[in-house]
Amino acid sequence: MGPQSPIIRVKRREVFPYQESPYFYPTQQLCNLFSPDQSMNYNVKIAAKIDRGFFLASNDWTCYRRNYFQLSASFGIQGLDSSVHSEVPCLLERNGDLLAVRSFLVCIGAQIQNGEKVIELVQHTPKRDKGPQITPRPTHIRAGGDLNANSPGSYVITFERVQFKTATANNGKRRAAQQYYQVHVDLFAELESGDLILVAKSYSAPLVVRGRSPGHYADNDEDHQDGVQGVDSRHHYRNDSVSSMSGAPLGSPVSPGEYPYYSGYAYGSSYPYQSLTSASHMAHSQDTGYYSGNRKDSESYPGSPLSPAALPHVISHASESASPDMYSPAGFVGPESPALSMGRVSHSTGHYGSSNNSHNHYSSSYNSQQHNYDMYRDQDHETQMAGLRIHSPSSPKPSSVASSPSITPRRQSFSSTLISKSTERSVGGLMTRKSRSISLSGTTTTTTVSKRPISNSRPSRTVPATPPNEMHSRGGHGVFSKDRIPESPMEDQHL
DNA sequence: TCCGACACAAAAAT
């Protein structure tokens, strides 16, 4: 019953001045884009940010599979005035041919860190279970978006209410091989033919996705550090996500100078609709982590998980701007390859343009980048195999987290097992939820399945600005014809 | 074991 009696709730903590969200690696451009007159070779840069859902735990960017995360992305063409490039016509080089680009689209997806396996993502409507579930789909976007500024003319696509369909394996196990996922943001060029060509992509930091096992919650020592933030560490927070927003007045985004942009997230999933292929097998082992302790020391990252800059290197910048050759590591498939070109998106089974590609997926490239990353990671004494990584208990932890903008890891209490719900409430009445901030810039397109007319008055939720052509262009192909899900009567009413 | 679905309630949004 009356659960709430003397509950003291912590007020929402203020927004942190720093962004607390997984970093992104630099954009990898997979094919050449030229100005119409071919006088310029354009470099595209994807900017992405996870607006909510993740917190840092043991130096790993973590989220709960059951909870939502949100990702916003934009892209720009280097060297072009943002005011101009939104509509810049350009040519894409494919197989030696220069093809006109009709528009650009972005999509997100996820995969196991090592890459072979795609991890499905799913999006819900605000009605959650009552509404339909879909997979993030390529969404039209114009260049010039700025995630950190709400300046008009900024085009940002936000994927809301996204969840991983499966959790990473061995979460919380200190010594077990921890599997990581990576989200990636993909930028596609839509040709006159309707084909979508993957032009660039950006991967997120390695991510840990906790499943429902009541075992993981207590391990956040790191979390405690939030003392900095002043949040009450003793309270149990739901794991609400932290969101980092940049629109904040603070202005200074995460890291001040070094990493001006966040490279994109990843794109990924491929299924048009949820196919319940869920691979439950991968997460089965998670277990019980009875332990909660301090795993701080066993972190897996050498550098601060807060910013890529801290990474050993930004490795591959080469891939970022360089010529195509550079980014093609050995099995890399260039844009010319079928793999990258998804014909029109067909939602058959999985990938968008699966039609021609064998197993498409841009997976190819991640190798270039990830590979390097992995290298550094290995230094940390980790062993990785097939996406699994073993952390050795001995890595000292740099205070990176602490010093940095830290996070607030809100842990959620899964302890329910031990405590009855009501009890918990009373006991932990303190739980607070964090702000759900989201916010993005000016023109934001929400790809969420949502239908919810988010009010635009506030910076909070994403604005439903929908690019007019968004769906049709590709819709023609049939695949993702509608942005939203067909049904969900409820939502409509809502409107 | 793990997952979908339902349910309850706290936090956010309005």
Place this chain on the structure above:
DNA sequence: AATTTTTGTGTCGG
């Protein structure tokens, strides 16, 4: 400040 909506998560049942 009150009400409504969104969403974290406890739980049941498969």
